[in-house]
Amino acid sequence: MTTTAQTATENRTAVLEYEGVSAGYGEVAVCRDLNLTVRAGEVVALIGANGAGKSTTMLTAAGELTPIAGSVRVLDQPKRMSLAQLSKRGLSYVTEERSVIMGLTAAENLRLAGVSADDACAIFPELRALLRRQAGLLSGGEQQMLTLARALARKPKLLLADELSLGLAPQIVARLLAVVRDAATTDGVGVLLVEQHVRQVLEVADRVYVMRRGRVILEGPASEIAADLDAVQRAYLSGEEA
Template sequence: MSTTQPEEALSTTVLEFQGLSAGYGGAVVCRGLDITVKSGEVVALIGANGAGKSTTMLTAAGELAPISGRVSVLGSDKRAPLATLARRGLSYVTEERSVIMGLTTAENLRLAGVSAEAACGVFPELRALLGRPAGLLSGGEQQMLTLARALARSPKLLLADELSLGLAPQIVARLLDVVREAADTRNLGVLLVEQHVRQVLRVADRVYVMRRGQVILEGSATEIAADLDAVQRAYLSAPVADEVPPML
């Protein structure tokens, strides 16, 4: 008889919000959030600009203290700064590409404590770019470097905020495919903020739709894909009327 555990038994909760309210200086931006991410799954957080997605991510990363509610990251309810969470297995990719433009690709990796071999295992495209200054890389190449650096650390939880910002659809697809592969092969839990709705629905397991600081729709990617009219209404009813997702 096989001793392999069923997939469900291997899945653990790596991020959980229960009734979370968060914001800045006591001003509430997000309220009543119940969000769960398990190992091995990609969870998408979508919504118009100003919906509260980045505030949610900053709270998950330990950069913002919750105003109320429960936050559990990597099995611990105790609040910890990002540096501590990173040592426990969190990788956080912000919407700003955090590469040092004057250093080469290899030097950026070395500074982050990541081997070139491990990074090129994530994105083989980087091998030909190791000696090139990061400032001379295309936007897509810079984002590959950023994501490779995060995944090469073998995290348990990846928070990725707008990987696609300013990038062509084929590059977005490549980045999201790598995230999906990491979830499947490394049992990585992923919370992904993304504006390219159709692209993210292709790789996500579950989706939360936010509007004005609250989750107004949630379900499997298949369920959300079948009700894109509801997603469209969430964007159109955002505070700024022209904030419609570019790939909806």
């Protein structure tokens, strides 16, 4: 059955569209025949075992890799653009790498990105007490709050988040994911998320693509994948031969 909420989302603008995309490194395709859409206001999770091709898919969306075949349309731009060009047009791309400058304070990191401390603290009030602290002295979770606040305060139309919460405690993961969910619901940000914390990501995602060996082998509403998660994990996420 199609719900009203589902129909409303389906009518929203696509901020990321893959059609028959192969992508990889040099001439070697590690992802094949990807068809994938992210619309404004929805959180889409990309899950799969190690080496399934999730980061390669993200790098291609971010303009860092050129598709070998097919087309990737980002933010409705008619031609391929670099990450720097897409960033100016409303893309935010965050990864597990701590991208803050460790020798600068939290406030200086925000200023450098052209983000006001008030906007960042509106997203994560926890940052208010940390603004004068050197980023290198913040915990891993606090650094990622700073990273995510900086990314979202720029009011992106599309957020690509690749293992933002790698190595962080479940409570922090939940906090980061809740903020991502809120940005989608409240501000209409389209989100593509790669996460190892599958159960947690399914709680905030609308839809899910499951990748295996460079291909999408399952897709559907997050609620359906969550309901069958044990079987999905055994079949596709364990990294073992199916």
